[in-house]
Amino acid sequence: MTSLAPAPSTTDAVRVTGIGKRFPGVIANHDISFTIPAGTIHAIVGENGAGKSTLMKILYGVQKPDEGSIEVQGEKVSFSTPSDAIARGIGMVFQHFQLADNLTVLENVVLGAEKLHGIGGDARAKIEEISSQYGFGLDPDELVETLGVGERQRVEILKVLYRGARIVILDEPTAVLVPQEVDALFDNLRELKAEGHTLIFISHKLDEVLKIADDITVIRRGTTVDTVKPADVTSRKLAELMVGSELPSPSTEESTVTDRVELEVRGLEVVDAAGRPVLSDIDLTIHRGEVLGIAGVEGNGQTELVEAIVGMLHPSAGTMRLGDQDISSWHTRKRRENGIGFIPEDRHRHGLLLEAPLWENRILGHQTRPPSVKGGWLNRRGAREDTERIISQYDVRTPGPDTTAGALSGGNQQKFIVGREMSSEPVLLIASHPTRGVDVGAQAQIWDHIREARRNGLAVLLISADLDELIGLSDTIEVILRGRLVGTFDPQTVTPQDLGSAMTGAGEEK
Ligand SMILES: Nc1ncnc2c1ncn2[C@@H]1O[C@H](COP(=O)(O)OP(=O)(O)OP(=O)(O)O)[C@@H](O)[C@H]1O
Numbered sequence: 001m002t003s004l005a006p007a008p009s010t011t012d013a014v015r016v017t018g019i020g021k022r023f024p025g026v027i028a029n030h031d032i033s034f035t036i037p038a039g040t041i042h043a044i045v046g047e048n049g050a051g052k053s054t055l056m057k058i059l060y061g062v063q064k065p066d067e068g069s070i071e072v073q074g075e076k077v078s079f080s081t082p083s084d085a086i087a088r089g090i091g092m093v094f095q096h097f098q099l100a101d102n103l104t105v106l107e108n109v110v111l112g113a114e115k116l117h118g119i120g121g122d123a124r125a126k127i128e129e130i131s132s133q134y135g136f137g138l139d140p141d142e143l144v145e146t147l148g149v150g151e152r153q154r155v156e157i158l159k160v161l162y163r164g165a166r167i168v169i170l171d172e173p174t175a176v177l178v179p180q181e182v183d184a185l186f187d188n189l190r191e192l193k194a195e196g197h198t199l200i201f202i203s204h205k206l207d208e209v210l211k212i213a214d215d216i217t218v219i220r221r222g223t224t225v226d227t228v229k230p231a232d233v234t235s236r237k238l239a240e241l242m243v244g245s246e247l248p249s250p251s252t253e254e255s256t257v258t259d260r261v262e263l264e265v266r267g268l269e270v271v272d273a274a275g276r277p278v279l280s281d282i283d284l285t286i287h288r289g290e291v292l293g294i295a296g297v298e299g300n301g302q303t304e305l306v307e308a309i310v311g312m313l314h315p316s317a318g319t320m321r322l323g324d325q326d327i328s329s330w331h332t333r334k335r336r337e338n339g340i341g342f343i344p345e346d347r348h349r350h351g352l353l354l355e356a357p358l359w360e361n362r363i364l365g366h367q368t369r370p371p372s373v374k375g376g377w378l379n380r381r382g383a384r385e386d387t388e389r390i391i392s393q394y395d396v397r398t399p400g401p402d403t404t405a406g407a408l409s410g411g412n413q414q415k416f417i418v419g420r421e422m423s424s425e426p427v428l429l430i431a432s433h434p435t436r437g438v439d440v441g442a443q444a445q446i447w448d449h450i451r452e453a454r455r456n457g458l459a460v461l462l463i464s465a466d467l468d469e470l471i472g473l474s475d476t477i478e479v480i481l482r483g484r485l486v487g488t489f490d491p492q493t494v495t496p497q498d499l500g501s502a503m504t505g506a507g508e509e510k
């Protein structure tokens with residue numbers, strides 16, 4: 001029987017058998033096998049470096065497998081490029097959005113797919129049709145730069161649907177979203193599923209996975225270990241499947257906040273190129289041994305706050321003190337040399353040289369201090385040894401210090417940066433999303449490292465989209481909205497929902 005109706009069919013959307021993929025010194029995938037029934041939501045979970053992104057890139061034609069076979073809708077396929085995958089109805093939404101800010105929604109969607117519906121009225125009609133069908137609420141003429149994170153993600157999904165995808169891959173789509181946006185995304189995904197689409201998504205947030213997935217495939221060290229139903233597992237059980245052993249329980253911590261002020265910011269103001277304020281009247285104080293968490297929807301001034309404290313941009317007003325020194329006029333290097341550690345939000349732009357080996361990346365940002373220098377010269381040996389120490393202490397999964405940073409999986413790049421910044425024994429750590437893209441086990445390890453340093457007096461400014469992390473690590477939480485600090489919360493009593501409301505200004509009209 002043939003049917004054009006989008007009702008769930010009995011055929012499998014994707015069937016993967018014996019997939020293998022090697023990189024120099026690394027077996028990224030071996031003997032990966034699983035099946036995704038059409039019209040279902042399929043989650044892929046696994047530790048950092050387990051091979052999830054590699055597998056998705058193979059499914060989307062970005063990388064070629066060394067062995068194994070892929071069937072799409074019952075037919076054997078072999079992809080050399082993403083265009084081959086798109087032709088088979090597969091689309092992919094990458095974690096790092098690939099949109100042009102200075103173009104409109106319509107222009108972004110149509111770019112590279114002009115042949116489908118042109119660039120005029122037909123294209124617009126198609127975009128409006130998709131947007132309203134799935135409740136995306138996107139205006140084709142809006143500039144992408146004015147859109148929030150959740151909306152940008154919907155543009156990415158729209159782009160993929162516009163190209164006719166029936167199977168949509170999303171690599172860590174929820175990492176950048178606040179809880180309300182995650183709910184909205186999940187509504188969209190359910191809607192897509194109801195229309196017969198097949199969704200494949202990767203996430204490190206296991207409670208979300210349990211909420212949305214029909215089936216969950218667990219990958220451990222490059223191979224599939226099981227496919228389970230959410231009803232049959234807990235997030236703890238899932239985590240244990242991922243690691244292959246039992247997880248330690250998280251410990252609760254008492255306060256280590258002292259009365260010695262480490263960072264004091266007064267009246268900070270930053271304006272953009274057009275002279276509009278992006279940060280106004282920011283006052284904040286962080287004591288030794290204190291973690292100050294900043295909660296906010298991305299794009300509300302967090303980036304500017306961090307860059308102003310690190311010295312990457314010049315405030316139009318305000319003062320900053322580190323310990324008993326006024327650092328307002330210091331440049332970045334001097335601030336770093338005086339003990340400001342920095343975990344940047346964009347690890348590719350500010351954190352790593354992807355083409356360079358890890359040991360050179362160890363030196364990056366720490367060029368003037370041991371173990372990177374000795375008697376005024378670069379100390380390669382010292383840097384290499386310290387890189388090996390970071391690799392082992394922070395459990396960075398890699399063949400060794402000579403591997404390039406770009407060859408590490410996303411989560412392992414992140415672990416390396418955290419290790420490097422903690423190694424310089426900072427007095428103040430500016431941590432932007434320190435565990436973004438990091439698996440639950442490694443996340444707990446990073447939290448332990450931060451807590452230990454905090455016990456020894458480290459002051460931390462923590463910016464995170466992960467509200468559980470903010471609540472679990474912070475001694476105080478401030479909410480930032482449209483460039484202002486709009487509320488102070490006690491992590492002992494606040495809920496993620498409370499924070500979510502404050503962050504979106506939902507409580508404002510009260
Ligand atoms: N282009 C590459 N060159 C060399 N090694 C690579 C390359 N891409 C991935 N790898 C290696 O393959 C392994 C799997 O990486 P992959 O990115 O698939 O992991 P992942 O499961 O997506 O992890 P994460 O959760 O951290 O994103 C890792 O050891 C990684 O270092």
Ligand SMILES: [Mg+2]
Nearest residue numbers: 052053409410
């Ligand atoms: Mg990945």
